[in-house]
Amino acid sequence: MEHNQVEIILYGAEQLCPSCVNLPSSKETFEWLEAAIARKFPEQPFKMTYVDIHFPPAEPEKQSFAQKVIEEDMFYPVVVIKDKVVGEGNPRLKTIFSELEKYGYKAV
Structure with missing residues (x-):
């Protein structure tokens, strides 16, 4: 199954x-x-983006989510895949991996 590169x-x-x-x-x-x-999904492209909640980039979605993290006192780091929060504070690999598998990533 082909998949798009997930951010x-x-x-x-x-x-x-x-x-x-x-x-x-x-x-x-x-x-x-x-x-x-x-390591889990070798040769399967993905994009990792780091957003500093106090200095977010000039992208409206990232700015508003960074603001939300601050206003709602979320435990950061907060990990987001396709607008879904998949980890807060101490993210669990299992949760993140299973979310990626929904987008066609295959564990090796």
């Missing part, structure tokens, strides 16, 4: 969220997640 967006911040002490930083989580997805 996985990780919303985070330099500073850890108050409830996320002892967890890796958003940037560390981003790098760990990118490596884990690449």
